[in-house]
Amino acid sequence: MPRGTPRLSRRLIIGLGLLQATLVLALIVTEPLRENNRPLNLLSWLAAEQAGQILAPAIGRNAAGNLALQTTPELRDYLASRPDFWFVVTDGDRLLRGGAVQDRNKDVVDDDGVVVPSRMSGQASPMLLVTPAGRVGAMLGNAQSGLLEGLSFWLADRLWHGLVGLLLLAAGNALVIVLGVRFLLRPVRAAADAARALQPAQRGLVLPEDGVPAEILPLVSATNAALARLEHAHAQQRRFMANAAHELRTPIAILALRLDAVPDDALRERLQQDVRRLTLLANQLLDLQRLQQADPAWERLDLVALSREVLAEMAPLAVDGGHELVFASALPRLEVRADDQALRSVFSNLIGNALTHGGPASQVTVRINPDRSLEVADRGPGIPPEVRDKIFEPFQRGMRDGPGAGLGLAIVRQVLQAHGAGIRLMETGAGACFRIEFPEAQPL
Amino acid sequence: MRILLVEDEVELAGALRAALDRRGILADWVGSLAEAREALSGPLAATGLRAILLDRRLPDGDGLSLLPALRQLPEAPPVIMLTARGQTAERVEGLDAGADDYLVKPFAVEELLARLRVVTRRRLDPGAEPMALGRLQFDPVHREAHVEGSVLALPRRELALLELLLRRAGRVVLREAMESFIFGFDDAPTSNTLDSHVSRLRRRLAEAEAGIAIHALRGLGYMARAE
Numbered sequence: 018m019p020r021g022t023p024r025l026s027r028r029l030i031i032g033l034g035l036l037q038a039t040l041v042l043a044l045i046v047t048e049p050l051r052e053n054n055r056p057l058n059l060l061s062w063l064a065a066e067q068a069g070q071i072l073a074p075a076i077g078r079n080a081a082g083n084l085a086l087q088t089t090p091e092l093r094d095y096l097a098s099r100p101d102f103w104f105v106v107t108d109g110d111r112l113l114r115g116g117a118v119q120d121r122n123k124d125v126v127d128d129d130g131v132v133v134p135s136r137m138s139g140q141a142s143p144m145l146l147v148t149p150a151g152r153v154g155a156m157l158g159n160a161q162s163g164l165l166e167g168l169s170f171w172l173a174d175r176l177w178h179g180l181v182g183l184l185l186l187a188a189g190n191a192l193v194i195v196l197g198v199r200f201l202l203r204p205v206r207a208a209a210d211a212a213r214a215l216q217p218a219q220r221g222l223v224l225p226e227d228g229v230p231a232e233i234l235p236l237v238s239a240t241n242a243a244l245a246r247l248e249h250a251h252a253q254q255r256r257f258m259a260n261a262a263h264e265l266r267t268p269i270a271i272l273a274l275r276l277d278a279v280p281d282d283a284l285r286e287r288l289q290q291d292v293r294r295l296t297l298l299a300n301q302l303l304d305l306q307r308l309q310q311a312d313p314a315w316e317r318l319d320l321v322a323l324s325r326e327v328l329a330e331m332a333p334l335a336v337d338g339g340h341e342l343v344f345a346s347a348l349p350r351l352e353v354r355a356d357d358q359a360l361r362s363v364f365s366n367l368i369g370n371a372l373t374h375g376g377p378a379s380q381v382t383v384r385i386n387p388d389r390s391l392e393v394a395d396r397g398p399g400i401p402p403e404v405r406d407k408i409f410e411p412f413q414r415g416m417r418d419g420p421g422a423g424l425g426l427a428i429v430r431q432v433l434q435a436h437g438a439g440i441r442l443m444e445t446g447a448g449a450c451f452r453i454e455f456p457e458a459q460p461l
Numbered sequence: 462m463r464i465l466l467v468e469d470e471v472e473l474a475g476a477l478r479a480a481l482d483r484r485g486i487l488a489d490w491v492g493s494l495a496e497a498r499e500a501l502s503g504p505l506a507a508t509g510l511r512a513i514l515l516d517r518r519l520p521d522g523d524g525l526s527l528l529p530a531l532r533q534l535p536e537a538p539p540v541i542m543l544t545a546r547g548q549t550a551e552r553v554e555g556l557d558a559g560a561d562d563y564l565v566k567p568f569a570v571e572e573l574l575a576r577l578r579v580v581t582r583r584r585l586d587p588g589a590e591p592m593a594l595g596r597l598q599f600d601p602v603h604r605e606a607h608v609e610g611s612v613l614a615l616p617r618r619e620l621a622l623l624e625l626l627l628r629r630a631g632r633v634v635l636r637e638a639m640e641s642f643i644f645g646f647d648d649a650p651t652s653n654t655l656d657s658h659v660s661r662l663r664r665r666l667a668e669a670e671a672g673i674a675i676h677a678l679r680g681l682g683y684m685a686r687a688e
Contacts, residue, residue, distance in 0.1 A: 266545075267470055270567030274476035277483065277570045289569065296567050329633035329681050336676050336684065344680030 026191075026198040033190050034183075041183055045175045061160070063167030065142035068102065068160035070174055071095050076106055076113065076148035084113040084150055101159040106146070108153050117159065204228035208237050215244075222248055255306060262302035269295050297366060301428040304359035308435035313356060317458065320351040320360075321385055327364040328383050331372065339378045346385035352458040353389075359432050364393070366429050367451055371395035375448065389457070392443070394450035405442055462581070463487045463509065467497045467524060468516045468543065473566075477514075480570045486577075488514070494521045501531065510538040511581050514573075515560070517544055517551060528558045539580035541573075592627045595672025595687040599627050608669045618643045619662040626675065626685035635682040659683055 075092045079085040084106060096102060096116060103116030141158040162170070208224040215222050222244040229237050273292045279285040307313060328344050335342045353360075364383075371381040375395030384392045400408060411427040433440050433453060443450040464481070466488045468474045478488045491497045513531070515524045524542065531537050539561040544551050552563050561580045564573060582590060592599045598607045606613040606623060615623060621643045625634055640655055656677075663675050676684045 263545075266567055267473060271470075271472050271476045273567050273569055274473070274480045277480040292567075292569075299567075325635070325681060329635065329678070332633045332676070332678050332681065332684050333631055333686070335678075336686065342678045342681065344678070346680070 025202070026195050029194045029198065030187070030191050033194070034187050037186050037190070038183055041179045045172075045179055048175070060162070060164055060167065061142070063164070063171055064160040064162035065144060065157050066174075067162050067167050067170045068095070068104070068157045069144050069146050069155065070170070072104060072106075072155070072157070073146040073148045076146065076150050076153060078150045084108055084111050084153070086113060086115055087149075099159065099161055102161070103158040104155060106148075106153050106155045108151060201230055202233075204230070205233055205237075212240070220248070255309065258302060259306040262299050262306065265295075265299045266303075269299060297362060297369075298425070298428075300358070301362050301366070301425075301432065304356065304362055305428055305431055305435070308356055308359060308432060313435070315354045316357055318353055318355045318357060318360065320353050320355075320391065320455065321346045321348060322350075323355075323357070323360060324364050324383055324385065324391060327361050328368060331365060331368050334369075335372055335381065338372060340372055340375065341378075341380040343380060343382040344384075345382065347387045348385055351385060351389060351455070353436070353438075353455050354459050355436055360436070363429050363432055363453075366425055367393040370425070371397075371449065374398075379448075388454075390452055390454045392450055392452045394445065394448055396448040399445070399447065399449050400442060408442065409440070462511045462577075463489070464512045464514060464577070465497070465500060465510050465538075466490045466514045467492075467494075467519065467527070468514070469493060469518075469520050470516075477573075481573075484570075484574060492520070494519050494524070494527060497527055498530065501527075501534070509536075512538050512577055513540045514564075515540050515542050517542060517555070525555060525558045525560075528560065532559060541576055541580060592630070594627055594630050594685060597627075597666070597669075597671040597673055599624060606671075608671045613665070613669050613671065615662070615665060618658055619665070622658055622662055623666075626683060630685050630687075633678055633682050633684045637682075639682060 071089075071091050075087055075089045077085055077087040101117050104114065106113045141156050142160065143154070143156050146153050146155050204225070204227060208226070208229060211224045223241050224237050224244070226234060226237050226241070269292065273289070273296070276285060276288050276292060279288060325344050325346075328342055332342055368381060368383065371393055372379075372395075375381055375397035379396050382392070382394045384394070386392070409426050409430045430440050437456040437459075438453055440451055440453045443452050462485070464486060466474055466477060468477070468490070469492045471492070474490050474492070478490055481488045489500065491500050515527065517524045528540065531540065540559070542552075542555040542560045542563040544555065544563050544565055555563055562576050564576055590601070592601065596608050597613070599605070600607075601624065604620060604624070606615060606620070622639065625639060625642050636655060643655070643658065659675060659677070666673050666675070672688045674686055674688045676686065678684060
């Protein structure tokens with residue numbers, strides 16, 4: 018997948034995460050507003066919250082199990098800076114008091130075990146604290162704080178707790194989204210696999226629509242409709258090509274026969290060469306059309322005998338041009354599933370190219386290797402590196418200006434592809450060498 | 462030589478007749494099955510047709526339907542079918558139905574002539590016609606080679622080689638074919654005995670100024686041509 022392609026699951030995770038973070042933040046920020054048993058005095062609420070948070074860790078128990086103050090540095094600092102601050106803590110049984118001195122004889126404990134100090138000096142805030150000694154009720158008096166200090170203390174505390182919750186939520190989100198998206202998009206993946214396997218020569222191209230989510234279904238359906246239109250156009254074009262190639266043969270046949278009347282031997286020979294090219298091209302177009310049919314009539318052929326025959330047929334042409342032909346096979350037989358005429362055309366095309374472009378008095382070799390590959394090599398100037406990648410493209414003539422150029426190698430490659438075989442140009446350092454690799458012979 | 466051409470494509474037929482005419486071959490031309498039947502039952506059959514060139518796709522049916530009637534003739538001429546490319550089934554059907562050979566359109570005149578020579582000779586005594594290449598004449602009946610009238614004496618195997626090469630003059634004769642032709646079962650040919658026979662034959666032909674070149678094609682075989 019290319020970088021920068023948006024991922025559905027990532028977007029969902031980020032979107033949902035942002036939404037949840039906003040909600041949590043809103044809950045935190047509106048906390049003072051939602052506290053029902055407190056006066057809406059933000060500053061005193063903040064101060065009490067701060068005092069509670071500092072006090073809670075210092076409330077422990079002694080060996081007898083009674084509440085005991087285990088002073089922390091934070092509490093010590095807090096008490097030192099606020100001489101009026103006092104607190105009373107109770108677990109229901111015992112009282113623990115600290116801070117500014119109070120007259121304990123006048124305390125009252127109400128039914129819930131909450132201590133109501135006798136002389137409330139200044140403001141007092143009741144609250145529940147979670148301490149090392151367990152949950153305790155507390156009354157905090159004269160807790161004071163600056164707005165900034167109180168706010169930052171409170172936010173730091175809440176955000177820390179909020180953050181942990183958020184992270185847990187985010188992990189949960191990610192898991193559900195990743196698995197969910199993967200599950201929901203499974204049909205889409207199946208459609209993509211089907212699309213990847215599509216071959217241009219295939220008939221009835223269609224992507225599976227079963228189970229594709231409704232949001233994505235229009236894309237798959239539209240693709241299927243487009244495929245159907247393409248296939249129709251492709252079939253039409255193929256019919257046209259077949260007809261054109263077929264129609265070409267009669268004029269070519271007439272031309273070939275009329276050439277016979279040309280009195281100038283050299284001119285006639287040249288024109289006959291041209292007609293051979295034309296014939297080869299028309300034949301290959303027909304071959305291709307035939308091989309791209311739904312069910313070509315394959316034969317089981319011996320590549321050794323077939324390629325040797327084609328090479329032998331080219332011998333008069335080679336000897337005329339002062340060239341040498343060499344045939345070498347590492348195998349006594351090589352069975353391939355092929356179309357006889359189409360394969361012969363391919364070889365005569367390649368050998369013809371080699372004879373034309375192999376330079377004067379060259380040597381053209383057809384070699385069959387043990388790995389089911391066949392090579393056609395010449396000793397000419399070779400193919401310039403800048404056109405090497407393009408010689409199999411239609412109408413890419415490059416150095417191969419002459420018989421078999423233009424459409425020649427493009428058709429050669431297509432005909433071979435129809436056979437399941439590949440062709441490539443080898444780096445040899447001397448001359449051009451085309452290598453064809455045949456697959457194992459499949460059943461007919 | 463006189464032949465019958467059954468072909469509905471007027472221009473093709475015209476060009477073909479003109480090309481054959483230049484080679485001294487007279488081609489009578491009909492454009493349909495009906496005309497062909499008429500011609501074969503009429504006076505044409507009596508004139509000694511040497512061959513029939515038969516197109517398969519005719520306006521009034523398949524050219525093959527002519528074959529059974531043709532076989533009834535006392536001296537049925539050989540038939541070369543003119544077929545379309547890639548119709549393997551058509552080709553096989555034609556040969557099964559009794560055609561002697563086939564030619565795929567478009568074809569060169571030389572190719573047609575070669576096929577004509579083969580099918581017409583097959584009907585006579587195969588291999589009995591004298592052969593000539595360069596300044597050399599070969600008489601297969603007496604198995605004698607002459608250069609400009611004087612006999613070229615050759616050992617048995619070299620003579621056999623020469624005959625084989627002359628029969629396929631201008632085309633490659635594969636090594637295997639040559640070896641099986643000149644060596645009996647009792648000989649165990651090594652790969653260079655063939656080559657040494659060929660080089661001796663080559664030398665003798667050069668000495669006699671026979672005007673024949675024997676080209677070696679490595680991994681394939683040899684090819685004889687006029688120099």
